[in-house]
Amino acid sequence: MLIDKHNRITDYLRIAVTDRCNLRCTYCMPESGIKYVPKDELLNFEELLRLANIFADLGITKIRITGGEPLVRKDIMKFIKGLSEIEGIQKINLTTNGTVTGKYLKELWKYGVRTINLSLDTLDRERFFQISRRDEYDNVLKCFHDMIEMGFQVKINCVVMSGVNDIDIIPFIKLTEKYPISVRFIEEMPFNGEGKDEGHLVWDYRKILGEIKSAFPNVTKLIDPPNSTAYNYKIENFQGDFGIIASYSRTFCGTCNRIRLTPKGVVKTCLYDEGVFNVKSLIRAGATDEELILAIQEAVSGKAKNGFEAEGRRSFDFPVSESMSTIGG
Helix, strand or coil, X not given: CEECCCXXXXXXXXXXXXXXXXXXXXXXXXXXXXXXXXXXXXXXXXHHHHHHHHHHHCCCCEEEEECCCHHHCCCHHHHHHHHHCCCCCCEEEEEECCCCCHHHHHHHHHCCCCEEEEECCXXXXXXXXXXXXXXXXXXXXXXXXXXXXXXXXXXXXXEECCCCCHHHHXXXXXXXXXXXXEEEEEECCCCECCCCCCCCCCCCHHHHHHHXXXXXXXXXXXXXXXXXXXXXXXXXXXXXXXXXXXXXXXXXXXXXXXXXXXXXXXXXXXXXXXXXXXHHHHHHCCCCXXXXXXXXXXXXXXXXXXXXXXXXCCCXXXXXXXXXXXXXX
16 A cells, blocks of 8 residues: 555555646636647556556556646547546546537547546626636536436536635635535645745635525535535535535545556646656666666655645745646646
8 A cells, every 4th residue: 555654545646647638727827828838748548557557556547637627638448448447446537618529429428437527617697708718508407418418427527716716715616516416625836837825815715604504594514525625515405415625725635545646747746736756768778677666655645744744844835836637626
């Protein structure tokens, strides 16, 4: 198993297969986009599957595929099929913006994907365009309904931005009355590709919960699953539930069980660190599986206690200036 110096077991790997995205969400990247990683600098699928097998041998049981938008990468279904054949991997989840997801739903189900996180920050068409800078609202909503109809466990990820979509909090809660979904409100983080770090605590997890309780006093606190990043709640008699992720306040770090792999092959033991080492460089230098295992174990062993410690270890980028698309959402 992968155990850090704080006695936390790491059993969850997030793989960002690309930094490319067909949206330009304001909290993730500038309108002009970002400088994408050249394709030959991405981990190829053979390398990714080799690493996934190694991670499975080290106790990883859950893999989430992220991006950018992961489904824009060519032959992504062959990779997901490969993951589904790895012994020890019990869950393969996906985070997507829903723009191209619809055509892949049958294959995703075939290869064992049952939970899909849909990045959707508003239920208003005009605000969707303002946030994403693309006219894809109807397409995304159709995907949302198709996923529910097919039986996927759907989780909506909504980044709450002051003066932008805070008006959508209550409509999202009302959506859980009709549908058996989970809506997770996420504190805005500084990973916007511009280094801007203003106002991220205007809507912290306390204020978000207070806003919901003011409209729905009968909020019930649910028991949070082990290693949950969200504080989970439910409105009485509603089909779905909601959660609040304190990603900027970083209150959930004490039970962290995650490790990240960026599109460039950088291993990150925390969202806020600058990357521990580049596993792609080791692979392409001819490292054996045993050498990769030792490097991964050493990285996890030195994992920071929390996001604040990880951020404090950074040798550059104050404030943080990466795009979430380059990290893996």
